[in-house]
Structure formats: structure tokens, C-alpha cells
Amino acid sequence: MIHFSASAVAAEVWLAAAYCLTLVGLAYVIDGLARRAAAVSEGGLSGGFVYHSDHDAWQCPQDQWLWPRSFDAQNRVMRYRATPSVCNACPVRDTCTTSPSGREVQRAVDSWPASESARFYRGLACTVVAFGLVWPVGTALTGPGSDSLLVLCVAVIAALLLSLPLWSHLRRTPVFIPEGVVHRSLDDAVAEREAAASELTRRRSSYGSDRRGPGPEAAR
Numbered sequence: 414m415i416h417f418s419a420s421a422v423a424a425e426v427w428l429a430a431a432y433c434l435t436l437v438g439l440a441y442v443i444d445g446l447a448r449r450a451a452a453v454s455e456g457g458l459s460g461g462f463v464y465h466s467d468h469d470a471w472q473c474p475q476d477q478w479l480w481p482r483s484f485d486a487q488n489r490v491m492r493y494r495a496t497p498s499v500c501n502a503c504p505v506r507d508t509c510t511t512s513p514s515g516r517e518v519q520r521a522v523d524s525w526p527a528s529e530s531a532r533f534y535r536g537l538a539c540t541v542v543a544f545g546l547v548w549p550v551g552t553a554l555t556g557p558g559s560d561s562l563l564v565l566c567v568a569v570i571a572a573l574l575l576s577l578p579l580w581s582h583l584r585r586t587p588v589f590i591p592e593g594v595v596h597r598s599l600d601d602a603v604a605e606r607e608a609a610a611s612e613l614t615r616r617r618s619s620y621g622s623d624r625r626g627p628g629p630e631a632a633r
Contacts, residue, residue, distance in 0.1 A: 418560055426561040429549040430568035436545030437572045440538035440579060447534035460509070462518050469591060471518045475503055479518055483597035484590050489529060490519045491590075492597070535579065542576040 462471045462479070471479040471493050477500070479493040500506060500515040510516040521528045546569060553565045 417563060421558055421560040422564050423557065423561055426552060426557060426564050429552045430564050433545045433549045433568045433572045434575075436541050437575050440541040440545075440576060443541065444535060444538040444579060447531065447538075451528070451531060460518075464520060471520075473509075473516065475505060477503070479516065481591050481594050482517075483595050483601075484522075485598055486596055487598055489523050490521055491594075493518045493520065538579050539576070542572065542579060545572060 461474045464471050468478075469481060473479065473495065477495055479495045481491050482494045483492045484490075485492065494517045495515040497513065497515040500510065501513065503509065523529075523531075549565045549568050553562055553569075557565070
């Protein structure tokens with residue numbers, strides 16, 4: 414039968430165990446703050462638009478729909494866009510978008526923490542956990558007494574079990590791309606919007622020139 418005596422455990426051992434578990438808690442704080450910031454950012458970017466997973470489409474506050482148009486494989490986002498004719502005739506268009514090709518909304522296809530920014534913060538949290546294991550493991554290698562070794566082992570095992578969710582769910586999930594949706598990078602999407610804006614400007618200029626055609630004096 415094992416007899417454990419807390420008085421036989423050195424203060425350094427208790428500090429190492431407490432340090433290990435404290436850093437696990439800090440890792441969860443980092444992960445939680447990053448998750449909350451991502452949720453707030455996503456809500457702000459949607460601007461009141463509601464995503465319907467059953468249709469894989471967004472619904473705007475004016476009850477119009479934005480359907481998937483392209484997928485950016487590098488940034489792992491799906492881009493959705495409204496019908497330009499509907500968007501350009503919207504009474505609140507000026508407060509929604511300046512794009513002549515319709516309002517665009519993006520959605521990260523990877524759930525937390527598999528998105529790019531989430532993987533960074535999750536990696537940071539896991540690094541904090543790893544640093545927390547260094548002190549108790551190093552202390553255990555110095556050959557402390559059996560009571561001290563038991564405390565260190567319990568702290569390390571508890572830290573590993575508590576941090577297990579932080580090390581999981583980092584894999585990217587396969588993305589279902591609807592038929593007709595093309596792969597387009599961010600640069601391609603920006604170039605497409607600029608081309609659409611230039612074309613609209615050219616049409617307006619051409620239309621204005623036609624309206625300013627020969628006046629009455631030229632018709633004589």
C-alpha cells in the first residue's frame with residue numbers, strides 16, 4: 414500500500430505542478446478569447462445577413478438571396494454574391510455596397526479551429542501547454558522522492574488530459590463545392606470587381622455622351 418505524505422513534497426515540486434496546470438488554464442483563455450474575437454468579427458462582416466446552411470446561401474435584410482459564386486482554396490473561403498440587377502435596384506444599396514456587380518459575402522468553410530487564423534491561435538495555446546510541461550518533467554528527471562514524483566506525474570497527466578481538446582480538431586474538413594462554382598483566388602476576385610466597375614463606368618460615360626449628342630444647332 415502506497416503512503417503519501419504531503420510534507421515530504423518539496424515546495425519546488427508544488428510550484429512546478431501549479432505552474433503546469435496554470436498554463437493549461439492560460440491556454441484555454443487564449444483559445445477562448447480568439448474564438449470570441451472570431452465570432453464577433455464574423456458577425457460584423459455579415460452585416461445583418463443570415464446564412465442558411467440548408468440552402469448554402471445568405472439572406473440579406475431586404476429578403477434577397479446571395480448564392481455561392483466562387484471558392485478561394487488558398488484562404489479557404491466561399492464567396493456569395495447577389496444578383497447585380499436586384500442589388501443595384503435596392504433602395505438601401507448605398508448603405509450596403511458600392512459594387513456594381515452585387516453585394517458579396519464571404520464564409521469560412523472550416524469550422525473553428527481549422528480556419529487559418531484559428532489554427533494560429535490554437536497552435537499558440539498548445540505551445541503554452543507544452544511550456545507548462547517543461548518544468549514538472551524537468552523536475553521529475555532530477556530524481557525526487559516518490560511522493561514528489563507522484564505529484565509531478567499527476568500534474569503532467571492532468572495537464573495532458575485537460576489539454577487534449579486543444580490538440581484535436583485541427584484537421585481541415587473536405588469542402589463541398591456546389592456545381593458551377595469556380596475556384597478563384599482573392600486576387601482574381603478583386604480583379605473581377607475592378608473590371609466590373611470599369612465596365613459600368615464606361616457604359617455610363619457612353620450613355621452620357623449619347624445624351625449629349627448634337628444639339629438643335631447641329632441638326633440644322
